[in-house]
Amino acid sequence: MSDLGSEELEEERENDLGEYEGERNEAGERHGHGKARLPNGDVYEGSYEFGKRHGQGVYKFKNGARYIGEYVKNKKHGQGTFIYPDGSRYEGEWADDQRHGHGVYYYVNNDTYTGEWFAHQRHGQGTYFYAETGSKYVGTWVNGQQEGAAELIHLNHRYQGKFLNKNPVGPGKFVFDIGCEQHGEYRLTDVRGEEEEEEEALVAVVPKWKATKITELALWTPTLPKEQAPSEGPGQEETPRTEGIGEDTEESQGLLEGFEGEMEMRPGDEDADVFRDDNREFGYDVDQANASFEEEEGRQSDLQE
Numbered sequence: 157m158s159d160l161g162s163e164e165l166e167e168e169r170e171n172d173l174g175e176y177e178g179e180r181n182e183a184g185e186r187h188g189h190g191k192a193r194l195p196n197g198d199v200y201e202g203s204y205e206f207g208k209r210h211g212q213g214v215y216k217f218k219n220g221a222r223y224i225g226e227y228v229k230n231k232k233h234g235q236g237t238f239i240y241p242d243g244s245r246y247e248g249e250w251a252d253d254q255r256h257g258h259g260v261y262y263y264v265n266n267d268t269y270t271g272e273w274f275a276h277q278r279h280g281q282g283t284y285f286y287a288e289t290g291s292k293y294v295g296t297w298v299n300g301q302q303e304g305a306a307e308l309i310h311l312n313h314r315y316q317g318k319f320l321n322k323n324p325v326g327p328g329k330f331v332f333d334i335g336c337e338q339h340g341e342y343r344l345t346d347v348r349g350e351e352e353e354e355e356e357a358l359v360a361v362v363p364k365w366k367a368t369k370i371t372e373l374a375l376w377t378p379t380l381p382k383e384q385a386p387s388e389g390p391g392q393e394e395t396p397r398t399e400g401i402g403e404d405t406e407e408s409q410g411l412l413e414g415f416e417g418e419m420e421m422r423p424g425d426e427d428a429d430v431f432r433d434d435n436r437e438f439g440y441d442v443d444q445a446n447a448s449f450e451e452e453e454g455r456q457s458d459l460q461e
Contacts, residue, residue, distance in 0.1 A: 181206070202227070217241075225250065248273065271297070295319065317342070323363045331373065340367040 178190020185207035186192070192200045202213020209215075209227040216222045225236020232238075232250040239245040248259015254276040255261075261269045271282020277300035278284075284302075285292045295306020302322045308315040317328020324342045331337050342363040 178204070325363060335373055337371050337373060338367050339369050339371065340365055342366075 174192055174194040176186060176190055176192045178186065178192075179188030180190075181187035186204035187206060188204060189202070190204050194200070197218030199216045200209060200213060202209065202215075203211030205211065208230040210229060211227060212225070213227055214222065214224050220241045221239060223232060223236055223238045225232060225238075226234030228234065231253040233252060234250060235248070236250050237245060237247045242264045244262055244264045246255055246259055246261045248255065249257025251257065255273040256275060257273060258271070259273050263269075266287035268285045268287075269278055269282055270285075271278065272280030274280065278297040279299060280297060281295070282297050283292055283294045289310070291308065291310045293302055293306060293308050295302065296304030298304065302319045304318060306317070306319050308324075312334075313330055313332045315324065315328060315330050317324050318326050323344075325344065327339075327341045329337050329339045342365055344361050345364045347360045347362045
């Protein structure tokens with residue numbers, strides 16, 4: 157979903173005087189509160205200073221778009237809301253006519269981005285919420301793209317790792333609500349399309365997941381005061397370990413064989429299409445992971461007996 161909206165439309169220029177009703181200074185310049193009807197059909201009503209839009213105002217484009225916010229010397233600067241012709245809108249900070257600082261963009265498909273902006277693009281820390289799936293990307297952005305350390309949160313699991321050009325790369329882990337973590341890494345793999353007559357096949361780079369081990373969730377519990385701590389006894393159960401139950405043993409290697417190469421992510425063409433279908437995008441089976449986790453847990457129990 158693009159957020160390069162219709163604020164690119166040209167607003168009133170200094171020489172496009174049009175019709176004006178309002179206050180002026182001694183030099184005859186627009187100064188104070190006024191309303192201008194531009195030759196191109198746009199309308200501005202708000203504060204002027206020495207002939208330029210300056211302060212709070214409302215600018216209405218003839219195509220239905222409008223900006224409500226602060227101006228500095230004819231440019232959007234400060235806090236403001238821009239409503240686009242398609243119904244999407246941006247609420248936040250502006251600098252020199254561009255989205256810059258902290259702001260929220262509400263997309264026409266109900267997706268939202270909340271975070272930092274730089275020179276009109278998502279840049280810095282931010283959260284993108286995908287309305288269709290309920291998933292969200294929480295992490296860093298560079299020049300409008302998902303890049304750097306981040307967490308991709310789904311309804312029943314999450315992925316933690318690094319991203320580059322919207323795709324996960326390098327080491328990371330999947331955290332499942334069923335009670336396990338799958339560690340591994342995403343490796344970039346070339347995928348060739350179907351060859352056409354007298355044309356070279358298209359090559360796409362697709363990140364492919366390779367699992368290395370499965371562990372229990374690393375849960376944190378508060379430390380109780382000594383007087384409230386239960387006394388140790390022969391019938392006391394041991395606290396579950398947070399160490400990996402699938403270490404580099406022959407059994408854990410066999411468990412992971414079923415996962416190798418199964419989690420595959422396709423490169424997204426647009427932001428709203430990147431993670432539309434969790435199972436389709438990543439290609440893993442949560443039930444399979446749950447069964448494998450329980451099977452391994454049973455093996456550990458037999459070894460202890």
